[in-house]
Amino acid sequence: EPEVTQTPSHQVTQMGQEVILRCVPISNHLYFYWYRQILGQKVEFLVSFYNNEISEKSEIFDDQFSVERPDGSNFTLKIRSTKLEDSAMYFCASSAQGFSTDTQYFGPGTRLTVL
Amino acid sequence: DAKTTQPNSMESNEEEPVHLPCNHSTISGTDYIHWYRQLPSQGPEYVIHGLTSNVNNRMASLAIAEDRKSSTLILHRATLRDAAVYYCILRARFGNEKLTFGTGTRLTIIP
Numbered sequence: 001e002p003e004v005t006q007t008p009s010h011q012v013t014q015m016g017q018e019v020i021l022r023c024v025p026i027s028n029h030l031y032f033y034w035y036r037q038i039l040g041q042k043v044e045f046l047v048s049f050y051n052n053e054i055s056e057k058s059e060i061f062d063d064q065f066s067v068e069r070p071d072g073s074n075f076t077l078k079i080r081s082t083k084l085e086d087s088a089m090y091f092c093a094s095s096a097q098g099f100s101t102d103t104q105y106f107g108p109g110t111r112l113t114v115l
Numbered sequence: 116d117a118k119t120t121q122p123n124s125m126e127s128n129e130e131e132p133v134h135l136p137c138n139h140s141t142i143s144g145t146d147y148i149h150w151y152r153q154l155p156s157q158g159p160e161y162v163i164h165g166l167t168s169n170v171n172n173r174m175a176s177l178a179i180a181e182d183r184k185s186s187t188l189i190l191h192r193a194t195l196r197d198a199a200v201y202y203c204i205l206r207a208r209f210g211n212e213k214l215t216f217g218t219g220t221r222l223t224i225i226p
Contacts, residue, residue, distance in 0.1 A: 045213040100209070101206075104214060
C-alpha cells in the first residue's frame with residue numbers, strides 16, 4: 001500500500017540553525033500538508049500546499065517557515081532559524097484532492113529537537 | 116470550525132466492542148464527521164467518516180445521531196493494536212482542507 005515517507009526520523013539542531021525536513025507524499029496525490037505536535041499536546045496544522053502554492057497556513061507558520069516542492073516527488077519544510085519552541089514532531093500528509101471527504105495520509109513524522 | 120467534545124480517556128477489555136462518543140452540538144448541515152486515530156509514536160491515521168447515515172468499513176462503524184449533534188465510533192472487537200488516541204473531527208463541506216485536531220480520547224485496551 002502506498003505510504004508517505006519522511007526523513008530524517010530524528011533531527012537534532014542548535015538554536016538559530018536552519019533545518020529542512022523532507023517528505024515524499026503518495027505519488028498521485030495533489031495536496032500536501034505539514035502538521036506539528038509538541039510533546040503532550042495536540043496535532044496542529046501548519047500549512048497546506050497545492051499546485052505549487054500555499055493554499056492555507058496557520059498563525060504558527062510565520063516568516064521563519066517555508067515549504068517547497070523542489071521536484072516531482074519531494075515536499076520540504078524549512079525552518080530558517082530554529083527556536084527552542086520549534087522542538088516537536090513534524091508530520092507530513094498528503095491527499096488525492098482537497099475535498100472534505102478526502103482522506104489525509106500521514107507520514108511517521110520527524111522528531112525535531114532544538115538545543 | 117465547529118467544536119467537538121470527547122472524553123479524555125476510556126478503557127476496554129480486549130476482544131470486546133468499544134463505543135467512543137463524540138458530541139458536536141454546533142455542527143452545521145454540511146459538516147462531515149471524520150475519525151482519525153494516532154497509535155503510539157506514529158502519525159495520525161484515517162478511520163472513517165460520514166455525513167448523515169451510519170457507515171461501516173473494515174476498521175470500524177460510525178453511528179450518527181438523527182439530529183447529528185453526536186456520533187459514536189464503534190470498534191467491534193478491540194485488540195491491543197487498537198490502543199490509540201481517537202480524534203473526532205468536523206470538516207466543512209467546502210473550502211476546508213486542513214484537519215483541526217482536538218485532544219481526542221485515549222483508548223486503553225486491557226488484555
